[in-house]
Amino acid sequence: MNKLKLLFVTVITLSVFDSFASQGKLLATPGVSQVEGSGGGGIVPWAQLAGYASEDEFAINGFCSRADVTDYTLDVCGTQINLFNRVELSYAQQNFAVPALDTEIEQAITGVKVRLYGDIVYSDWPQLTLGAQHKSLDDGTVATLVGAKETSGTDIYLAASKLHLGAIAGYNWFWNITTRYSEANQLGLLGYGGANGGEKLLFEGSTAIFLSREIAIGVEYRQKSNNLGLGEQDWHDLFVAWMPNKYVSVTAAYLDLGSIAGAAEQTGWYLSVTGYW
Amino acid sequence: MLKLIPVIVFTMILSACSNISNLTLYQQLDGQAGLERLVDSFINQIGNDEQVFHYFEHANISHFRAGFLNHLCVLTDGPCKYTRDSMVEIHTGMHITEADFNHVVDLLINAMNEQNIDHTVQNKILARMAPLRSQIIKI
Numbered sequence: 001m002n003k004l005k006l007l008f009v010t011v012i013t014l015s016v017f018d019s020f021a022s023q024g025k026l027l028a029t030p031g032v033s034q035v036e037g038s039g040g041g042g043i044v045p046w047a048q049l050a051g052y053a054s055e056d057e058f059a060i061n062g063f064c065s066r067a068d069v070t071d072y073t074l075d076v077c078g079t080q081i082n083l084f085n086r087v088e089l090s091y092a093q094q095n096f097a098v099p100a101l102d103t104e105i106e107q108a109i110t111g112v113k114v115r116l117y118g119d120i121v122y123s124d125w126p127q128l129t130l131g132a133q134h135k136s137l138d139d140g141t142v143a144t145l146v147g148a149k150e151t152s153g154t155d156i157y158l159a160a161s162k163l164h165l166g167a168i169a170g171y172n173w174f175w176n177i178t179t180r181y182s183e184a185n186q187l188g189l190l191g192y193g194g195a196n197g198g199e200k201l202l203f204e205g206s207t208a209i210f211l212s213r214e215i216a217i218g219v220e221y222r223q224k225s226n227n228l229g230l231g232e233q234d235w236h237d238l239f240v241a242w243m244p245n246k247y248v249s250v251t252a253a254y255l256d257l258g259s260i261a262g263a264a265e266q267t268g269w270y271l272s273v274t275g276y277w
Numbered sequence: 278m279l280k281l282i283p284v285i286v287f288t289m290i291l292s293a294c295s296n297i298s299n300l301t302l303y304q305q306l307d308g309q310a311g312l313e314r315l316v317d318s319f320i321n322q323i324g325n326d327e328q329v330f331h332y333f334e335h336a337n338i339s340h341f342r343a344g345f346l347n348h349l350c351v352l353t354d355g356p357c358k359y360t361r362d363s364m365v366e367i368h369t370g371m372h373i374t375e376a377d378f379n380h381v382v383d384l385l386i387n388a389m390n391e392q393n394i395d396h397t398v399q400n401k402i403l404a405r406m407a408p409l410r411s412q413i414i415k416i
Binding site: 022023024025026027054055056057085121122164165166167169170171172212213 | 374375376379380382383386395396397398400401403407408410411
């Protein structure tokens with residue numbers, strides 16, 4: 001938890017220096033921060049790079065999120081650096097609490113993302129991004145116990161996204177599609193690979209409508225593999241994001257994460273705050 | 278694919294909400310009078326802005342006003358013909374950055390809010406302007 005506290009303090013400290021903020025993108029177009037630290041929705045990394053940096057600027061963001069489902073809690077804090085809207089570097093620390101077993105599983109995730117083509121608003125074709133997330137468990141005891149082959153792994157993903165101005169009855173419509181090559185079990189919190197296999201190509205998608213410049217509502221879907229044979233299921237969420245200015249965003253969601261480590265019907269709430277500089 | 282059903286249904290419900298208006302955007306903006314109020318608000322926004330004012334410093338305001346009015350009238354399907362210089366001609370040599378372009382979009386949105394233009398009408402105007410960006414920035 002000390003790393004989480006350090007990150008939290010860093011976020012608060014940075015927020016004092018908001019005069020450095022880059023503001024070169026349109027409001028809300030960078031999206032928010034997903035649970036593995038990349039710029040995205042809540043559970044899906046998006047093609048946009050986190051932060052308001054345009055091609056002549058850089059941006060630094062910090063975020064903290066909490067997912068609270070039936071039998072578990074996941075806390076994540078992290079940071080992203082956006083270099084000239086070309087490269088996003090991210091770091092996140094996850095803390096997964098299992099109160100029933102009085103256990104916490106911690107994982108660090110380092111991410112990199114490169115914009116290959118386009119701009120979600122202005123280009124003819126969708127913005128296209130290639131990314132990687134390297135994840136490593138601090139202590140692999142639980143992962144090994146449930147049958148995982150590895151305690152660290154790297155996901156690779158390709159994401160495409162587009163914002164269509166005024167597309168649905170005059171409201172702005174956003175979509176993102178991501179394909180991920182991964183062997184992670186439950187984000188990697190339960191290790192990597194297992195008796196049922198390893199790397200698989202997985203599909204993820206998000207779509208949202210902007211009710212105003214500041215508020216978007218949407219849904220997300222993330223396909224999961226079942227390497228451990230513990231009945232891991234696909235994830236869904238229904239979210240509302242509030243982006244009142246280019247300094248802060250707040251996202252709330254209803255989560256349906258299916259079965260986790262044999263505990264069925266893990267549903268609950270998600271809250272995430274990102275600060276932008 | 279079954280898991281995609283909520284996403285598809287969500288999109289369909291949104292599409293179903295479409296109400297097709299027979300009025301042109303020009304009419305929804307209250308015609309020439311509405312466009313003039315919008316352009317005046319926009320000029321006022323630019324005049325009070327530190328970041329992008331320098332692009333307009335040596336511009337002839339009445340020339341800009343007439344040109345932008347004519348352009349908006351054409352873009353919103355008003356009873357006008359485009360009679361002005363091309364976007365490329367106007368912006369060549371200005372070296373407008375991505376960030377400053379988006380900042381001007383922010384100012385236009387401020388002006389549209391100031392004129393109480395409906396959110397959906399704002400988006401339709403922005404949708405018609407967005408493809409022009411490549412004829413405006415970095416030239």
